[in-house]
Amino acid sequence: xxxxxxxxxxxxxxxxxxxxxxxxxxxxxxxxxxxxxxxxxxxxxxxxxxxxxxxxxxxxxxxxxxxxxxxxxxxxxxxxxxxxxxxxxxxxxx
Numbered sequence: 001x002x003x004x005x006x007x008x009x010x011x012x013x014x015x016x017x018x019x020x021x022x023x024x025x026x027x028x029x030x031x032x033x034x035x036x037x038x039x040x041x042x043x044x045x046x047x048x049x050x051x052x053x054x055x056x057x058x059x060x061x062x063x064x065x066x067x068x069x070x071x072x073x074x075x076x077x078x079x080x081x082x083x084x085x086x087x088x089x090x091x092x093x094x
Contacts (some may be wrong), residue, residue: 007064014060021053048088054080055088 024045027033032044059081066074 007067010064011061014057014064016057017060018054018057021050021057024050024053040065052085052088055085 026048026049028047034040059078062074062077062081066078
């Protein structure tokens with residue numbers, strides 16, 4: 001019962017991270033500067049970071065799904081999202 005509760009919390013947190021990334025991307029598209037950063041004095045979140053938030057949320061969600069026994073889908077999705085996160089953060093466009 002406690003393990004189920006932890007899994008639900010992890011799923012909810014993964015959805016919150018995904019929604020935060022989507023919100024920032026939407027703010028970049030519509031140029032809403034007030035929602036790009038937490039505080040006006042802080043640096044705004046870059047679009048690649050927002051994409052990484054979405055991918056990280058998806059990764060967390062499928063890690064929980066793998067713990068629940070759905071290995072086939074999780075294995076494919078985790079491989080793809082981890083590769084994309086790696087490429088976004090380590091390969092810079094020059």
